[in-house]
Amino acid sequence: MVAKNNSQVQTLPMKTAKKRLTDKKITLVDVANASGVSAITVSRVINQPEKVSESLRIQVQKAIDSLGYIPNQHASSLASSKSRVIGVAIPSLSNIVFTEVLRGIYEVMGANGYKVLLVDTHYSPLEEEKMIRTLLSQSPEGLIITGGDQTKACQNFLNKARIPIVQMMELLADPIDMNVGFAHGRAGYDVVKHLIGQGYERIGFIGARMDPRVQQRMQGYKLALEQVGKFDKNFIVTTPEPSSIGVGGELFKSLMASTNGVVDAVFCVNDDLALGALFEAQRMNIRVPQNLAICGFNDIEAAAYVNPSLTSVSVGRYEMGVKAADMIIRVLSDKPIESKKVDMGYEIRKRASTSRL
Amino acid sequence: MVAKNNSQVQTLPMKTAKKRLTDKKITLVDVANASGVSAITVSRVINQPEKVSESLRIQVQKAIDSLGYIPNQHASSLASSKSRVIGVAIPSLSNIVFTEVLRGIYEVMGANGYKVLLVDTHYSPLEEEKMIRTLLSQSPEGLIITGGDQTKACQNFLNKARIPIVQMMELLADPIDMNVGFAHGRAGYDVVKHLIGQGYERIGFIGARMDPRVQQRMQGYKLALEQVGKFDKNFIVTTPEPSSIGVGGELFKSLMASTNGVVDAVFCVNDDLALGALFEAQRMNIRVPQNLAICGFNDIEAAAYVNPSLTSVSVGRYEMGVKAADMIIRVLSDKPIESKKVDMGYEIRKRASTSRL
DNA sequence: TGTATACATGATAGCGCAACCATTGTGCTT
DNA sequence: AAGCACAATGGTTGCGCTATCATGTATACA
Numbered sequence: 001m002v003a004k005n006n007s008q009v010q011t012l013p014m015k016t017a018k019k020r021l022t023d024k025k026i027t028l029v030d031v032a033n034a035s036g037v038s039a040i041t042v043s044r045v046i047n048q049p050e051k052v053s054e055s056l057r058i059q060v061q062k063a064i065d066s067l068g069y070i071p072n073q074h075a076s077s078l079a080s081s082k083s084r085v086i087g088v089a090i091p092s093l094s095n096i097v098f099t100e101v102l103r104g105i106y107e108v109m110g111a112n113g114y115k116v117l118l119v120d121t122h123y124s125p126l127e128e129e130k131m132i133r134t135l136l137s138q139s140p141e142g143l144i145i146t147g148g149d150q151t152k153a154c155q156n157f158l159n160k161a162r163i164p165i166v167q168m169m170e171l172l173a174d175p176i177d178m179n180v181g182f183a184h185g186r187a188g189y190d191v192v193k194h195l196i197g198q199g200y201e202r203i204g205f206i207g208a209r210m211d212p213r214v215q216q217r218m219q220g221y222k223l224a225l226e227q228v229g230k231f232d233k234n235f236i237v238t239t240p241e242p243s244s245i246g247v248g249g250e251l252f253k254s255l256m257a258s259t260n261g262v263v264d265a266v267f268c269v270n271d272d273l274a275l276g277a278l279f280e281a282q283r284m285n286i287r288v289p290q291n292l293a294i295c296g297f298n299d300i301e302a303a304a305y306v307n308p309s310l311t312s313v314s315v316g317r318y319e320m321g322v323k324a325a326d327m328i329i330r331v332l333s334d335k336p337i338e339s340k341k342v343d344m345g346y347e348i349r350k351r352a353s354t355s356r357l
Numbered sequence: 358m359v360a361k362n363n364s365q366v367q368t369l370p371m372k373t374a375k376k377r378l379t380d381k382k383i384t385l386v387d388v389a390n391a392s393g394v395s396a397i398t399v400s401r402v403i404n405q406p407e408k409v410s411e412s413l414r415i416q417v418q419k420a421i422d423s424l425g426y427i428p429n430q431h432a433s434s435l436a437s438s439k440s441r442v443i444g445v446a447i448p449s450l451s452n453i454v455f456t457e458v459l460r461g462i463y464e465v466m467g468a469n470g471y472k473v474l475l476v477d478t479h480y481s482p483l484e485e486e487k488m489i490r491t492l493l494s495q496s497p498e499g500l501i502i503t504g505g506d507q508t509k510a511c512q513n514f515l516n517k518a519r520i521p522i523v524q525m526m527e528l529l530a531d532p533i534d535m536n537v538g539f540a541h542g543r544a545g546y547d548v549v550k551h552l553i554g555q556g557y558e559r560i561g562f563i564g565a566r567m568d569p570r571v572q573q574r575m576q577g578y579k580l581a582l583e584q585v586g587k588f589d590k591n592f593i594v595t596t597p598e599p600s601s602i603g604v605g606g607e608l609f610k611s612l613m614a615s616t617n618g619v620v621d622a623v624f625c626v627n628d629d630l631a632l633g634a635l636f637e638a639q640r641m642n643i644r645v646p647q648n649l650a651i652c653g654f655n656d657i658e659a660a661a662y663v664n665p666s667l668t669s670v671s672v673g674r675y676e677m678g679v680k681a682a683d684m685i686i687r688v689l690s691d692k693p694i695e696s697k698k699v700d701m702g703y704e705i706r707k708r709a710s711t712s713r714l
Numbered sequence: 715t716g717t718a719t720a721c722a723t724g725a726t727a728g729c730g731c732a733a734c735c736a737t738t739g740t741g742c743t744t
Numbered sequence: 745a746a747g748c749a750c751a752a753t754g755g756t757t758g759c760g761c762t763a764t765c766a767t768g769t770a771t772a773c774a
Binding site: 037039040044051052053056075077080 | 752760
């Protein structure tokens with residue numbers, strides 16, 4: 001048997017025998033040996049270069065480059081309990097809303113030297129719980145998650161985690177830690193007010209997937225109509241399946257069919273549905289906005305360019321991501337944050353599709 | 358001074374004093390103590406439960422649950438040199454093309470117990486190099502990256518990495534390891550052939566961002582037109598800025614202006630540009646497809662629903678992500694793969710916007 | 715009855731790195 | 745000339761986990 005205190009040769013047996021050669025991973029110690037310094041100095045060159053004299057620094061850096069040394073983050077994280085990882089949980093990768101928020105998060109996190117570990121919860125609190133477990137096992141230094149409908153168990157983890165957490169997308173009554181979002185209910189309410197203001201009277205609602213935020217928009221819609229005595233539950237058409245342009249068209253057709261076409265305006269909970277409704281209306285030769293108003297939500301780029309242009313609710317998605325990330329970063333670097341709760345607001349972009357006046 | 362061989366109390370001084378209590382992280386050893394077994398047995402319960410008797414397993418699991426134990430992946434990875442992480446590098450988060458590929462990757466990786474560490478290279482090989490360094494420092498077990506224009510240094514890393522690597526999106530002459538994609542050049546060529554077949558004669562080209570894949574499509578366009586003696590470089594309008602519907606409209610206007618409107622067909626390198634061109638054409642009262650054909654690329658959902666429906670090139674993005682992930686998984690689990698190079702193909706969806714016949 | 719064979723569990727030794735503290739050397743003050 | 749502060753470097757230890765090997769125990773077979 002080979003003596004086990006020999007750190008160079010060590011375990012040549014079996015496994016290594018098959019495929020070694022240049023195989024052996026380069027470690028801090030290899031770099032230290034190559035450059036004639038101690039391991040800790042190499043570590044400093046990488047993490048706190050200002051603490052090392054220039055001559056040594058250059059010397060070590062040369063060794064790093066020539067050996068192609070890449071630090072092992074797992075060892076580093078274990079030793080320092082700093083992972084430089086931020087966990088992010090979103091309900092869907094295929095929804096442009098979240099990918100734009102993500103862009104904001106990546107921008108800020110990247111600039112601050114943090115990696116992002118992203119998980120997709122598929123709109124399921126149970127899956128979210130599992131995913132957040134996964135995130136936590138990576139000892140993230142912060143967490144950005146979506147909405148407030150976590151499971152009990154999940155909330156427990158999160159409270160124990162003792163790291164900054166941002167719940168984003170919607171405004172929460174009782175956030176776990178920090179919160180960035182906007183008032184979906186009020187936005188829905190305002191949309192309907194706008195439609196009423198334009199003289200539309202029988203306002204339908206089209207919704208898909210029906211996640212908590214979409215539900216809130218629907219409540220706003222309902223409230224606004226009830227206030228003027230014009231709520232009719234038959235004007236609501238929803239489906240649990242994901243949103244898409246195709247689904248928007250289908251729901252629109254079914255709304256028109258079930259109401260015998262008396263509806264003169266439609267509030268779609270997102271722009272995909274709205275575009276679907278609009279394209280379908282065009283095919284049905286319904287004139288928008290003369291005979292039918294269509295309003296979307298999110299204000300994706302197409303809304304401004306389609307003919308007629310589509311009224312929608314603009315929300316700063318990228319900015320929300322930036323804000324969420326920024327709050328985490330500030331907490332991690334002991335900088336003050338103005339508030340634990342941030343309302344990003346929204347703005348109704350009034351365009352041709354709802355302008356009858 | 359406190360004796361240092363006491364692992365329970367150990368360092369009460371300073372730091373801990375401020376905020377401990379429930380603070381102390383739960384480790385494998387805590388679970389082991391709580392359930393009266395050794396640490397390694399707890400490890401087995403988590404990683405190879407079939408190796409532990411049922412009674413012990415239940416007993417340990419109970420302790421895990423009641424303590425809310427979450428394993429430390431860094432320690433695990435360090436000890437086992439298995440990270441269960443796959444690195445993914447894409448050029449842009451805001452491009453639907455990549456987010457759909459991502460969806461496929463996440464689906465497969467999630468199902469196989471792998472986490473995905475995602476980085477955004479912003480279409481820059483230099484940034485890509487930096488990002489891939491970051492990925493490698495996490496000791497990923499596999500890597501999925503975009504295209505083939507890595508820097509020399511980056512290729513060096515990758516070759517040294519000794520992990521399965523898939524380069525995706527385009528077909529490469531000399532891939533680093535594995536490759537999944539389709540022939541962009543041929544797709545561009547086929548699009549032009551289709552337009553010619555429909556009787557269009559002066560075919561323009563609109564491109565944005567001009568990444569390598571877009572360039573290949575343009576080469577295909579050029580080749581097809583040269584073959585019939587109808588190539589005119591003045592029919593090409595491009596911009597380095599990112600694609601968008603707005604940019605599509607602008608480029609279309611400028612194409613029409615610079616050619617005095619003689620162009621009777623436009624090949625747009627993606628559907629955003631094509632939609633922009635289409636909406637702009639509508640505003641200019643140009644009849645599509647009678648007086649102008651418009652063809653896009655990628656076949657996003659809107660293409661099929663817009664009026665007139667938009668001809669586009671359909672590529673299995675989700676499927677490409679699935680394929681790439683699957684190849685990695687297969688290699689990691691020593692299953693055979695049919696081939697290191699996979700051509701996903703594409704299909705021209707001929708729709709109203711190019712159908713004059 | 716003894717020995718081979720599996721199976722279940724435990725003890726020990728690192729994985730690669732950074733925290734912590736110790737040591738050395740340099741220049742400065744008085 | 746002695747003392748001190750501080751900057752630059754190194755030695756040791758342990759982060760939390762798993763690979764490896766060792767040990768114990770039950771079952772099988774001759």
